[in-house]
Amino acid sequence: MALEKIISQDRIEIVGDYKHIQVRTKTAVIEDGVELSSAYSRHVVAPDADITGESTEVQAICNAVHTQAVKDAYAAHLASQEV
Amino acid sequence: MAGYIGSKTVNLSTTGADIAGDADVSGALDVGGGLTVDNDGSTVLTVDRATSDGTIIDLQKSGSSVGSIGAYNSATGIISGSAASYTGIYLNTNKIEPAGNNFGSEIRADNTVDVGSSSYRFKDLYLSGDIAHKDAAGNARLLYDKSANLLGNAGTYLYGFGVYLGGTGSANLLDDYEEGTWTPEVRISNSTVGITYDNRHGFYTKIGRVVHLNGTVTLTNKGSNTGSIFLHGQPFSIANLTDDTSLESGSQSVDWYSNSNGLYHLSLICHNASSGFSFYKKSTATANLSSSAVAADIGNTFSFRISMTYLTNA
Numbered sequence: 597m598a599l600e601k602i603i604s605q606d607r608i609e610i611v612g613d614y615k616h617i618q619v620r621t622k623t624a625v626i627e628d629g630v631e632l633s634s635a636y637s638r639h640v641v642a643p644d645a646d647i648t649g650e651s652t653e654v655q656a657i658c659n660a661v662h663t664q665a666v667k668d669a670y671a672a673h674l675a676s677q678e679v
Numbered sequence: 680m681a682g683y684i685g686s687k688t689v690n691l692s693t694t695g696a697d698i699a700g701d702a703d704v705s706g707a708l709d710v711g712g713g714l715t716v717d718n719d720g721s722t723v724l725t726v727d728r729a730t731s732d733g734t735i736i737d738l739q740k741s742g743s744s745v746g747s748i749g750a751y752n753s754a755t756g757i758i759s760g761s762a763a764s765y766t767g768i769y770l771n772t773n774k775i776e777p778a779g780n781n782f783g784s785e786i787r788a789d790n791t792v793d794v795g796s797s798s799y800r801f802k803d804l805y806l807s808g809d810i811a812h813k814d815a816a817g818n819a820r821l822l823y824d825k826s827a828n829l830l831g832n833a834g835t836y837l838y839g840f841g842v843y844l845g846g847t848g849s850a851n852l853l854d855d856y857e858e859g860t861w862t863p864e865v866r867i868s869n870s871t872v873g874i875t876y877d878n879r880h881g882f883y884t885k886i887g888r889v890v891h892l893n894g895t896v897t898l899t900n901k902g903s904n905t906g907s908i909f910l911h912g913q914p915f916s917i918a919n920l921t922d923d924t925s926l927e928s929g930s931q932s933v934d935w936y937s938n939s940n941g942l943y944h945l946s947l948i949c950h951n952a953s954s955g956f957s958f959y960k961k962s963t964a965t966a967n968l969s970s971s972a973v974a975a976d977i978g979n980t981f982s983f984r985i986s987m988t989y990l991t992n993a
Binding site for chain 1: 992
């Protein structure tokens with residue numbers, strides 16, 4: 597009867613015009629291969645975000661979709677924001 | 680004493696007749712007082728209807744038929760009852776089908792025979808495949824398939840891909856529900872440099888495209904940056920739904936705050952696509968709520984509680 601806590605990024609989604617990356621982190625408690633409980637935590641990675649703290653997989657996705665064109669468009673969008 | 684069935688000799692006594700070997704009877708045979716047939720190690724009784732479908736064994740009570748076992752399309756049917764109330768089963772190839780007619784051109788019947796009743800129910804049902812429910816007209820209503828997907832009519836998923844409520848259009852689809860945590864992140868001039876926390880916690884509930892957040896933050900240091908204060912870290916991207924402005928409408932509330940510098944009122948508003956919220960302030964009772972709160976408006980140990988609702992495109 598072994599208990600383990602497994603933390604995984606079980607959902608990574610690319611959404612919106614500026615390719616925001618939504619990351620869902622799942623924390624599961626497993627007993628002998630059977631999931632007893634789980635909980636989610638989320639965060640969003642914007643094109644201008646510092647990704648050094650992200651997982652290797654998220655960094656790879658960021659590098660793939662946050663092209664310079666996307667970053668420039670997002671920066672222009674932020675600069676154009678007016679009330 | 681000896682008697683005969685056809686050409687076979689039968690031993691007769693006062694208590695019955697005993698046929699020790701084969702007996703062939705051409706024509707009807709009436710047996711009163713019960714008929715016992717036994718054999719050892721091979722088929723005991725063969726009842727053969729030679730060429731056509733129809734009743735093979737007629738079950739009677741008081742001389743009237745109450746049911747039958749017979750052949751239909753070279754398979755077996757078991758029927759009980761009489762005209763207008765036939766009920767039974769047809770043992771078809773790899774399936775058991777409801778029977779509701781006497782042996783004839785069709786013994787099967789659609790949409791007339793129940794399995795169990797409200798007072799006399801079967802117990803457990805063990806299946807390895809799908810459960811398909813159709814209405815009386817034959818339209819698909821519900822399918823619970825062997826992959827644990829619950830699907831509504833037209834194959835729409837009730838589990839996994841959402842459920843339609845109040846209609847079947849895309850606007851009626853509830854496709855997501857989720858609860859979890861998020862980590863609030865204060866930024867000043869879009870930077871986190873020098874900002875440290877005593878505590879910060881966030882919780883979210885997402886229902887369809889509506890995201891509701893709760894959060895609490897207490898700083899130990901706001902850093903040295905100047906400029907506007909933002910809140911980031913929200914769990915879902917903010918939809919861009921309002922025209923002519925990047926500030927999305929929603930319901931954002933700073934429920935409580937402390938260690939500010941002369942603020943009359945503090946609020947939050949979300950930016951579309953920018954992954955964050957801006958703090959807005961009123962410095963006096965009559966001021967508009969249209970000025971960004973800046974670093975100078977808060978102390979190093981600025982603390983706040985928030986609740987927010989916004990729409991996401993996730």
